[in-house]
Amino acid sequence: MSSNKVPYFFLGLAAILAAAALALLIIRPGSGKPPVTVPPGPSAPENAKVPEPIDGIDQPMPVETAEEILANLGVGFATVDPADLIARIGEALEKGDIPKVSKLIGKDALDPENLAKLQALATSEPLKLRRPGGVREVGEMELNSLARWALELDQQEAGRDRIFFDLRREDGKWMVEKMTLPPAPGEPIPKAIFADSLGVADTFLQAVLKQDFEFARDFVDTKAVSEAKIAALCILFEEGEYRMRSSKPLRAMFNREDTVGYLANVETTDGRQSAQFAINLRQPPAPANWIVSEINLDQLLADYSSRVAGGDAYYSPLVKNPAGGETLALYFDFDEDAISPRTRRQLEIVALMLKSDPAKKITLSGHTDALGTAEYNDGLSSNRAQVVRDFLAEAGVSAGQIITIAKGASQPRRPNVTETGDDDPDGRRANRRTEIYLDF
Numbered sequence: 149m150s151s152n153k154v155p156y157f158f159l160g161l162a163a164i165l166a167a168a169a170l171a172l173l174i175i176r177p178g179s180g181k182p183p184v185t186v187p188p189g190p191s192a193p194e195n196a197k198v199p200e201p202i203d204g205i206d207q208p209m210p211v212e213t214a215e216e217i218l219a220n221l222g223v224g225f226a227t228v229d230p231a232d233l234i235a236r237i238g239e240a241l242e243k244g245d246i247p248k249v250s251k252l253i254g255k256d257a258l259d260p261e262n263l264a265k266l267q268a269l270a271t272s273e274p275l276k277l278r279r280p281g282g283v284r285e286v287g288e289m290e291l292n293s294l295a296r297w298a299l300e301l302d303q304q305e306a307g308r309d310r311i312f313f314d315l316r317r318e319d320g321k322w323m324v325e326k327m328t329l330p331p332a333p334g335e336p337i338p339k340a341i342f343a344d345s346l347g348v349a350d351t352f353l354q355a356v357l358k359q360d361f362e363f364a365r366d367f368v369d370t371k372a373v374s375e376a377k378i379a380a381l382c383i384l385f386e387e388g389e390y391r392m393r394s395s396k397p398l399r400a401m402f403n404r405e406d407t408v409g410y411l412a413n414v415e416t417t418d419g420r421q422s423a424q425f426a427i428n429l430r431q432p433p434a435p436a437n438w439i440v441s442e443i444n445l446d447q448l449l450a451d452y453s454s455r456v457a458g459g460d461a462y463y464s465p466l467v468k469n470p471a472g473g474e475t476l477a478l479y480f481d482f483d484e485d486a487i488s489p490r491t492r493r494q495l496e497i498v499a500l501m502l503k504s505d506p507a508k509k510i511t512l513s514g515h516t517d518a519l520g521t522a523e524y525n526d527g528l529s530s531n532r533a534q535v536v537r538d539f540l541a542e543a544g545v546s547a548g549q550i551i552t553i554a555k556g557a558s559q560p561r562r563p564n565v566t567e568t569g570d571d572d573p574d575g576r577r578a579n580r581r582t583e584i585y586l587d588f
Contacts, residue, residue: 214263217250224254226321233322234283234297234313241275241299241311257313257324265329269311272333276302286312286350287398287410293317294325296346304330307337339366343437345408345429349398352440353412353427356381357391361501368440369430375586376474377443379501380466383476383494384445387465388452390414393422406431408438414448416455423451463578465494467561469585476584478536479577482517485531487539495536498584499543506546511585512536513553517576518564522556530554532582 212220227233233252240248246267250258258266269275277283278300286296299311307330314326331337340351348367355364359382361375368378384390392398393413401409407430415422428442449464469475476498478491487495502508514533516525533552541547557564562575 212247214260214267217247218255218258218260218263221250221255221258224256224323225252226323228321230295230297230315230317230322231283231285233315233324234299237313238277238282238299241270242277244270244274246270253313253324253327257327262327262329265332266327268332269329278302285395285397287346287400288396289314289344289346289400290403291400295322296350301330305337307331307341308333310341312341339363340437345403345431345438346398346400346410348438349410349412349427349429349440353392353398356385359386359497359500361497362504372441373443374474375501376466376476376584377445379476379497379586380474381443381445382497383465384448384452385414386493386497387456387490388423388448389417390423390448391417401426407441421451421455423448467583469583471585473585476586478582478584480532480580480582482576482580483520483528484580485528485535487535491536492539495539496543499540499545501586502540502545502549503543506549508586509549509551511551511553513555513559513583513585515555515559515561515579515581515583516557517579518557518560519576520557525556526554529556532580536582536584 225233225236237249237252240246240252246263249266249270250263279302282300282302284298284300286298288295293316295315295317297313297315299313301309301311310330312328313324314328315322316325328341330341340347342348342350352364352367355361355367356378361379361382364378364382365375391414393415395413397413398410399413401411403409407428409426409428411424412427413422413424425446425448426442426444427440429438430441431438445466449466453463463479465476465478466474467477476494478487478494480486481488498510502510512533514529514531516529516532518525520528530552533554537547537550537552540550557579560575560579561581562572562578564572564576564579566572566575
């Protein structure tokens with residue numbers, strides 16, 4: 149090789165080595181093939197709500213002792229959406245991730261005793277939330293500033309199936325101010341976990357939703373709120389297919405030292421129609437707890453009549469008794485004394501009330517409209533009272549608990565004729581009834 153060709157030889161060798169190095173970078177080790185380009189998968193919908201990670205909370209937590217958990221606690225997670233906070237706590241509980249639960253709750257609401265109970269609850273058996281309905285808003289104690297939420301646990305004993313959180317809103321964000329755990333196994337279960345006004349109101353309404361008249365009655369001042377009104381509320385919830393509204397079901401209207409008023413917001417089970425009614429509670433002298441002292445059903449009855457009773461405001465399950473107080477009313481078609489399916493469900497609720505206490509008595513008064521002779525109407529009204537008595541007796545109510553009276557057309561609820569003297573079918577419709585006076 150001549151000397152003048154040596155530089156070209158080394159230049160060529162350098163080029164070959166550079167090309168080989170480039171190939172090693174491109175080709176995957178051991179495969180002998182260039183990498184395959186994978187197209188990106190479908191992205192999440194733009195409106196999909198994905199919880200964003202929280203620094204120090206959403207990453208996996210190391211195993212910590214109770215002392216370490218408490219020592220490392222901060223103020224807790226703050227969010228503009230309280231439902232998101234409670235849902236995060238519920239999700240962490242289902243995973244048994246107590247360190248994460250603790251960081252979400254924060255140091256102000258988690259002391260050593262509560263932490264120990266929380267750990268015992270989570271380790272006794274795997275916790276699962278009810279689906280649907282595992283995260284429930286109980287209501288507001290102070291408008292837009294203090295609210296109570298609950299985690300509803302599945303497959304737990306009644307009375308031990310809820311964890312409550314009182315949330316405080318500051319600077320537009322909600323944080324846990326207080327946590328209340330259910331009684332531990334072996335501890336007695338109180339009728340209401342909370343003895344405050346919101347706890348009693350919620351427990352009362354949950355009993356009404358379950359058609360548990362006797363349990364609901366325990367939270368009522370029966371001198372101020374009649375049994376007929378409690379029964380009517382059970383009937384309205386059942387027939388109107390109401391449930392407590394998911395958002396702000398109970399809202400404090402006023403809050404005095406010994407009296408609190410709430411607006412109860414309800415909706416139909418399909419969520420298409422909403423209504424409301426007012427419920428007041430008072431605080432008797434210690435050591436008694438708060439009790440329901442007034443229920444105003446005017447707005448709820450108006451919604452019920454527009455949806456269930458064809459717009460007839462007088463076609464109501466709760467009516468005023470001429471002798472004072474309130475009675476339940478069952479309605480009949482023209483010239484009929486047969487019990488309708490709607491009336492059957494109402495009477496089933498009444499039967500449960502009577503069978504719970506054999507000392508309770510009721511008076512059934514049958515009524516008719518003005519068409520027909522007095523003799524015929526007396527007989528028809530008697531039949532209407534008797535058929536209700538017979539149904540209750542077949543349902544297990546003692547005959548000695550029932551008194552029947554035939555009133556004929558003598559006590560109309562509405563005029564049978566218009567102001568001009570013409571027949572009024574709507575007025576007569578409200579007069580064809582049997583009234584149930586709860587004499588207890």
